Amino acid sequence: MDAFFASVEQRDNPEYQGKPLIVGGKPNSRGVVAACSYEARKFGIHSAMPCAQAYRLCPEAIFVPPRFEVYQSVSQQIREVFWRYASQVEPLSLDEAYLDVTYTSSFDGIATEIAKAIKKEIKEATGLIASAGVSYNKFLAKIASDMDKPDGLYVIKPEQGAVFVEQLPITKFYGVGPATAKKMHALGIQTGLDLKAMSKDDMYANFGKSAGYYYDIVRGIDNRPVRSARERKSLGKETTFAQDILDVDILLAHFKALADQVFQGLDKHKLQGKTITIKVKYADFKQVTRSKTQASPINQQQALTLAEQLLKQTETGIRSVRLVGLTMSGFEQRVEKIKQIKLQLGLDF
Numbered sequence: 001m002d003a004f005f006a007s008v009e010q011r012d013n014p015e016y017q018g019k020p021l022i023v024g025g026k027p028n029s030r031g032v033v034a035a036c037s038y039e040a041r042k043f044g045i046h047s048a049m050p051c052a053q054a055y056r057l058c059p060e061a062i063f064v065p066p067r068f069e070v071y072q073s074v075s076q077q078i079r080e081v082f083w084r085y086a087s088q089v090e091p092l093s094l095d096e097a098y099l100d101v102t103y104t105s106s107f108d109g110i111a112t113e114i115a116k117a118i119k120k121e122i123k124e125a126t127g128l129i130a131s132a133g134v135s136y137n138k139f140l141a142k143i144a145s146d147m148d149k150p151d152g153l154y155v156i157k158p159e160q161g162a163v164f165v166e167q168l169p170i171t172k173f174y175g176v177g178p179a180t181a182k183k184m185h186a187l188g189i190q191t192g193l194d195l196k197a198m199s200k201d202d203m204y205a206n207f208g209k210s211a212g213y214y215y216d217i218v219r220g221i222d223n224r225p226v227r228s229a230r231e232r233k234s235l236g237k238e239t240t241f242a243q244d245i246l247d248v249d250i251l252l253a254h255f256k257a258l259a260d261q262v263f264q265g266l267d268k269h270k271l272q273g274k275t276i277t278i279k280v281k282y283a284d285f286k287q288v289t290r291s292k293t294q295a296s297p298i299n300q301q302q303a304l305t306l307a308e309q310l311l312k313q314t315e316t317g318i319r320s321v322r323l324v325g326l327t328m329s330g331f332e333q334r335v336e337k338i339k340q341i342k343l344q345l346g347l348d349f
Contacts, residue, residue, distance in 0.1 A: 005035035046281035161220030236327025273328030
């Protein structure tokens, strides 16, 4: 998304449109710029800059506090558009994601046309502008997405990848921060071609564990898959009471409410757990946990029965409790694996 937070503010407040706008702290505060409009960027303002410095660069800029709940809501709208076209969506932040459209049948599977459609749908759904990068791997798609902002659509085809990276300034490499760029400049490395001339052994000597990544991407190689989500190991909820509780029946009622929340989450992520863990924190802040694992997945009613059994292994009813928690783990996928109907051997751009 182009200047996402600032663009949302300009959309919702027409009086901000066409003006330098800064989302973040107050002008003379110790806060930093969370985002700024393209009008503000003309003055040299950028994200993470101290607000006091931004004010000195552009005293007439409008400063507004962030509304993260609004940005999250808009981000969800955008991701719904993504999922209409992509088989995998890997968010990087609220306003950016990798999409794998290899198996998308829309527009005959032509990635550039798919990107155009996504940009159009985002504009229709949110009133906001997106830029897209299209390529055959994550590194190049990320670089491409920044090439033609705002409202950009930049394509790097497989036969162009290696040459494109050779010509790219090292400061434009995704994954090369200011400190690494400074080190590379000291070694005489200004472009991808300079980096490509370095042997793998020299790369490891100078850049350690990142050397393998640099060695590949400078040749246009990046085999990282697009992953929809990192593997979840557990899902739990807990609650802290306004007043300490001694009554076990009241505690069980709280465990029922926690189980409702946890199993809603499990349903959402299509997971089932074989292990239940309860947490009890007493009034003196001492904390204990108790767990039970079954051979088969635990349903919600079983979870409540097991929670009650585990609670009997604690000192509840004798000692007052200030917090309880319930966590499920030992997951297995509940849904069947989706069979791939169409295998697309080539990449259409």
